[in-house]
Amino acid sequence: MSFTFTEDQKLLSDSADRFVLDEYDFETRRKILNQDGGFDKKNWSKFAELGWLALPIAEEYGGLGGSTVDTAVLLEALGRGLVVEPYQSSIVLGAELLQITGKEEQKKQYLPSVAEGKTLLSFAHIEPTSRFNLSHIKTKASKEGDCYVVNGEKAIVYNAETADFFIVSARTEGDVSDQAGITLFVIPSNSEGIKLRSYPTIDGLRASELTLNAVKVDQKDILGPLHQAMPAIQQVVDRACVLLCAEAAGAMDTAVKLTVDYIKNREQFGQAIGSFQVLQHRAVEMLGAKDFSRALTYRAAGAMDQSNSSERARAVSAAKVEMGRSGKLIGQEGIQLHGGMGMTDDMPIGHFFKRLTMIDAIFGNVDFHRKRFAQII
Amino acid sequence: MKESKIMDLILTPEEEKFRDEVRAFVSKNITDDIRKKTMTGFRLDKEDHESWQKKLYEKGWIAPGWPVEYGGTGWSPMQKHIFEEECASGGAPPVIAFGVTMVAPVIMAFGSDHQKEYYLPRILKSEDWWCQGYSEPGSGSDLASLRTRAVLDGDNYIVNGQKTWTSLAQHANLMFCLVRTSDEGKRQEGISFLLVDMNQPGVTVQPIKTIDGSTEVNNVFLEDVKVPIENRVGEENKGWTYAKYLLGHERTSIAAVGRSKAQLRRLKTIASAEEHDGSALINDQVFREKIADIEIDLLALESLVLRILSEESAGKGPGPEASFLKIKGTEVQQGITELLIEAIGNYAHPFIPESMEKGWNEEPIGPEYAASIAPHYFNWRKASIYGGSNEIQKNIIAKAVLGF
Numbered sequence: 001m002s003f004t005f006t007e008d009q010k011l012l013s014d015s016a017d018r019f020v021l022d023e024y025d026f027e028t029r030r031k032i033l034n035q036d037g038g039f040d041k042k043n044w045s046k047f048a049e050l051g052w053l054a055l056p057i058a059e060e061y062g063g064l065g066g067s068t069v070d071t072a073v074l075l076e077a078l079g080r081g082l083v084v085e086p087y088q089s090s091i092v093l094g095a096e097l098l099q100i101t102g103k104e105e106q107k108k109q110y111l112p113s114v115a116e117g118k119t120l121l122s123f124a125h126i127e128p129t130s131r132f133n134l135s136h137i138k139t140k141a142s143k144e145g146d147c148y149v150v151n152g153e154k155a156i157v158y159n160a161e162t163a164d165f166f167i168v169s170a171r172t173e174g175d176v177s178d179q180a181g182i183t184l185f186v187i188p189s190n191s192e193g194i195k196l197r198s199y200p201t202i203d204g205l206r207a208s209e210l211t212l213n214a215v216k217v218d219q220k221d222i223l224g225p226l227h228q229a230m231p232a233i234q235q236v237v238d239r240a241c242v243l244l245c246a247e248a249a250g251a252m253d254t255a256v257k258l259t260v261d262y263i264k265n266r267e268q269f270g271q272a273i274g275s276f277q278v279l280q281h282r283a284v285e286m287l288g289a290k291d292f293s294r295a296l297t298y299r300a301a302g303a304m305d306q307s308n309s310s311e312r313a314r315a316v317s318a319a320k321v322e323m324g325r326s327g328k329l330i331g332q333e334g335i336q337l338h339g340g341m342g343m344t345d346d347m348p349i350g351h352f353f354k355r356l357t358m359i360d361a362i363f364g365n366v367d368f369h370r371k372r373f374a375q376i377i
Numbered sequence: 378m379k380e381s382k383i384m385d386l387i388l389t390p391e392e393e394k395f396r397d398e399v400r401a402f403v404s405k406n407i408t409d410d411i412r413k414k415t416m417t418g419f420r421l422d423k424e425d426h427e428s429w430q431k432k433l434y435e436k437g438w439i440a441p442g443w444p445v446e447y448g449g450t451g452w453s454p455m456q457k458h459i460f461e462e463e464c465a466s467g468g469a470p471p472v473i474a475f476g477v478t479m480v481a482p483v484i485m486a487f488g489s490d491h492q493k494e495y496y497l498p499r500i501l502k503s504e505d506w507w508c509q510g511y512s513e514p515g516s517g518s519d520l521a522s523l524r525t526r527a528v529l530d531g532d533n534y535i536v537n538g539q540k541t542w543t544s545l546a547q548h549a550n551l552m553f554c555l556v557r558t559s560d561e562g563k564r565q566e567g568i569s570f571l572l573v574d575m576n577q578p579g580v581t582v583q584p585i586k587t588i589d590g591s592t593e594v595n596n597v598f599l600e601d602v603k604v605p606i607e608n609r610v611g612e613e614n615k616g617w618t619y620a621k622y623l624l625g626h627e628r629t630s631i632a633a634v635g636r637s638k639a640q641l642r643r644l645k646t647i648a649s650a651e652e653h654d655g656s657a658l659i660n661d662q663v664f665r666e667k668i669a670d671i672e673i674d675l676l677a678l679e680s681l682v683l684r685i686l687s688e689e690s691a692g693k694g695p696g697p698e699a700s701f702l703k704i705k706g707t708e709v710q711q712g713i714t715e716l717l718i719e720a721i722g723n724y725a726h727p728f729i730p731e732s733m734e735k736g737w738n739e740e741p742i743g744p745e746y747a748a749s750i751a752p753h754y755f756n757w758r759k760a761s762i763y764g765g766s767n768e769i770q771k772n773i774i775a776k777a778v779l780g781f
Contacts, residue, residue, distance in 0.1 A: 126723055128743060129652050130723075131651065131652065131653055131658075131722040131723065132722060132723075133654065155723055155724075155743065156723045156724075156726050156727070177655065197742065199727045199728065199729055199742060200727075200728050201726040201727060201728055202725070202726065202727075202728035202751050202752065202755070203726075207726060207727065209742060209743075267515075268516075268517060268518050268519035268522070269518075269519045269522075273518075278768065279768075328715075332758065335588075335758045335762075336758070336761060336762065336766075339517050339518070339762055339766065340512065340517055340541070340542050340759075340762055340763070342588075342758070342762070343587045343588060343594075343758065343759050343762065344585055344586065344587060344588070345585075345586040345587060345588055345590070346585075346586070350587075350588030350755070351588075353588070353755070353758075354588065354755060357718070357725075357751075357754075357755075358725065358726060361718070361722070361723070361725045361726065362723070362726070365719060365722075367661075367663055367664065367719065370663075371663065
């Protein structure tokens, strides 16, 4: 277990930090949010050129064979700038599902193109009534000849409106919350019967509610074993949680810096408000929250590539709980220490607060992961 | 789900009768549409507020805090508390505070006869919309450092400066404004209290977008704005005293106990509707205990409110300890918004600001109650900042109560 960056990781981190500093300032990001699809396609091409999309993809499919820690390093840097390009959707979720559970032909068909930035993926899994329960799947896929016909509703599908393919989970057997009986399908986004209702999310991303109305899928487009998709889904979502925590670590870092900077400069009562000990202590708490969360996140990232599934579950849930708590403290205190200015949309701090809050609210909040961890103590 | 009982206040028979009367009045005069908007945080527009306030005026209930001779109700402090609670639980929009609760007591205590005769009836009838010109970009917590300047020129003050964080300035036709009229002596000693007509040249209102996407607050730029001398309340350079008087007034209502009770009920309703682990979220032990924690805090808050109110009955005004009501009140309010955002799970993400405006009639995304919850969580972070930040309130208690 290593807690310092390797040379390669350092280079990667510096390069991503440079990108954020030079090309992703707050005003630039604001313009990007308002673009069609909610991100800048030129940035996506640039990420492809820099090898960032290829990073966690295996070398035989056009990737760089990077580890979860490598990817965490990248995401932390991108999190510093609240980068909105669909890395989590396409690479962390979509590509990883293909990698760990796809047939050879499927991996060859999709992964190189994803790594080159030419194909975008979205994972349509959450449902309107599922809350954080990953096996709560009502969307049904019934066999009809050589096809499956998929009917159902998916919720909060990130970047669905720009995806070329959806990876959709559907129940092929069993009852609503059974772990067994779930199957993954790769479905072209322009398939007949797919309807999207797209919207911005409160933290600046794009997502959709997806309705599948008698969508026909060829059985060759099943991803992974029939009825047995849950272990892969769990593994990918667990890893995605850690990578979201990594993105959060970067966001927390900037939020703390913005706040310290603000209170050092804002004067009231004839002095910088940062000269008041009470506020200094609170800024220190924010820094500590970031440090502990970040350290645990990297520990969990290291565990992703090594551990068995229950050790992995402990690591993930611990990291997500710590992130949720730290993110809340840093976000709320960040606003409070900025005073009235913290409430304005013009100041960056509110945007960091919103992103941190939403990372807690996806794939299981603090209560969910605390309970999961408690079951394995 | 059966209606849960938050420990009811122990009322005398007369108080119970009064409570029933208020409850019936609210039920009769608040439409379902307005109740829903108030409870869910969807945007109330000017007509929503005005129509309710006019009904209250017709009933004689628009200004419970005023002396009877000016149009007040003559209620006991407990009756005022009951009234606030029944209005909140019935989904009535809060009466806009700037006119009735904030500038009116100052005019009553320090204003000229002409000001009283002109403004007070108009405030009762909601014929004027007021806003508060206090904060400036460089004067937040340190309000006494304000720099908007008023220079006497014949019969008028000429006012130049910028006010910020001015709620509802986009609707207001009048602003009560703290301005600097002297640089002599301490900073507090050079401040005057002016009443400014918003509809005149030189006044520019610029909306400020907040992190929840709304524009309820504004910058107000004042460029050579003429304010007649008759629009100064009280004496020149005594404005700070009047402002402090205003802040001390009605401190108990800023705790908004009734509103928090109503929001807690709403939280329980939503938690009962959310499917969770084969049951409802309200049956999750951890979540229930979190609700319990806030409910207990709210009971403690209400208890201190009632203690302070009973001292008021005995003629004692709320002292600096009333600052605790603001601190705890806002912490409880914010705590409830936290549980609400947890309660809706994934549906905290979609952001459709138009869905909270009048006239939007598309299908909601997810449950109908979800759309306003995350924006409201972010919007309500202001509560620990405005009205004298919680840090300032603690300073007040430290100095004035503990003698530091």
